[in-house]
Amino acid sequence: NLSEKIQQVFKKLKGKGKLTEKDIEAALREIRLALLEADVNYKVVKEFISKIKNKAMGHEVLESLTPAQQVIKIVNDELTELMGGSQSKIELADSPPTVIMLVGLQGSGKTTTAGKLALHMKKSGYRPILVAADVYRPAAVKQLHVVGEKSGVPVFDMGTEVSPVEIAQKGIKHAKASGFDIVLIDTAGRLHIDKELMDELVRIKDAVLPNEILLVVDAMTGQDAVNVAEAFYRELNITGVILSKLDGDARGGAALSVKAVTGCPIKYVGVGEKLDALEPFHPERMASRILG
Amino acid sequence: LVGGRKLDEELFEEIEDVLIQGDLGINTVLELMEFVRKEVKAKGINNSDEVLSLIKQKIEDILKENCEPLKLISGQLNVIMVVGVNGVGKTTSIAKLANKFKKDGKRVLLGAADTFRAAAIEQLEEWAGRLGIEVIKQQEGSDPAAVAFDALKAAQSRKADVLIIDTAGRLQTKKNLMEEIKKIKRVISREMSGAPHEVLLVLDATTGQNAISQAKLFNEALELTGIILTKLDGTAKGGIIVPIVNELGIPVKFIGVGEGIEDLYEFDPAKFSEALFD
């Protein structure tokens, strides 16, 4: 692992007495490799390395009896700080219902996550309702109904011949009239470069004024995570991120990339296919996972 | 990255960045850069156009080394199993494949062996309905191996040319789910010698280094015969298949470039290599 690699790097140089800047450069190269292997975007890696370079070159490291540990601590602390720090709870509306929109690429886990959030909200004492605004994917509405059944949360749908904008509007109206205080809108997966479909999301947003727009990102996403996050942030001003499929062994560097490029908090992580597999995001755990 | 530039360290760094961006992975990228630097020295290359075409050709060669299209055996049933982690595009790719075979005049049958995920059977049925193809299914929650078995018997009795089996998405690190997929393959091979004739791993082009672990573990469990690389219509390059083809020798047989039924093409190493630098 990275800690051992840096130990190795410094061991080779221990005989030469005090550590020099060149030795730290070697350690920084190992850190860069580790972050790239963890799928952190290469530009984010460059920025991160230059950020920690000064601290790593400081005399606390150069004169330390355990310089490798010092360097690892600097990296870990910086990663943890970068990924944490902001509000990680759902922003509730001043007057109900709170409207939450789930968006993201195809297959990232939106529909399943909508069900997980619905169950979580229900267990927390709220009255959530799910809105089926994916009219494109075969059996998407049925999928949300099954998910709703399993979580004990009702589903509002208008079939697949009505526009998602209208479904969202009517869904909110129905929620208000029936006393639901949380509305979770499941949208169709789409490419961030699909102008028409990105515009559709903007129109849904303008029509229902969500309190939260959550980008669902697959934890195994590679370098492309920055492109996706940047586009969704620019078009929709997303308010948060949910990292799905963290129960796999992907290092999850996409988490750092997405946070670095949007500044949005990662609010939850998906850790399984069942509807109770939703956990709050822990930045320090994510940091050590990324570092491997 | 434009041609007509002088050959300097900055150019090499830019090439490196392009390849890293393409998800080839730092280890593969370093190996490729090492190769390029050696060739540049050995052949006295002094212009950037030549360096670019050198690296594009090297990548194409790696991919061509293990490249073969999917070929159906004529005059008999061909069983194709489609596997992969969650959400990568298995079910959609099966619909696309079924469409291709049907247009070639083949009699196609589908097996809905994802008995776990919400509305998975309905999703496959909707695609099949659009194509006029039959789906063999059982209740949600039933044993997927039993569905695969039923589908195989039905395909044999109906004298189908192709049976494509859809399976549930599963993370490669989940031992019980990997045992389940091995069992599905065992049941198929016990019932028909030589089957399954194809075991295709579906990989999402947006996936990073974890795709290597996916390919390794699914290959160890099932002996993959090919890869379908989906979602290349996005901005992700899918470069992770370069180390996968290079190290595991599994050929990429198709690419998915959209959500429509026609959005499936045979893999072209030259086009893929070229696209890495777009």
Ligand SMILES: Nc1nc2c(ncn2[C@@H]2O[C@H](COP(=O)(O)OP(=O)(O)OP(=O)(O)O)[C@@H](O)[C@H]2O)c(=O)[nH]1
């Ligand atoms: N292991 C695991 N699987 C997950 C998780 N979240 C979702 N999935 C699975 O990922 C697959 C895709 O999930 P969906 O909810 O259909 O994804 P989606 O974003 O709604 O897909 P589209 O609507 O087609 O864009 C399904 O097989 C889910 O069961 C997770 O946290 N862990």
Ligand SMILES: Nc1nc2c(ncn2[C@@H]2O[C@H](COP(=O)(O)OP(=O)(O)OP(=O)(O)O)[C@@H](O)[C@H]2O)c(=O)[nH]1
């Ligand atoms: N843009 C694009 N989307 C695709 C492609 N292939 C599949 N999709 C979409 O990806 C999402 C997931 O596809 P599925 O076929 O349900 O994936 P799956 O692997 O069967 O998912 P699970 O069974 O839940 O594991 C759907 O929204 C598809 O329309 C592709 O090549 N390009």
Ligand SMILES: [Mg+2]
């Ligand atoms: Mg969905």
Ligand SMILES: [Mg+2]
């Ligand atoms: Mg499927």
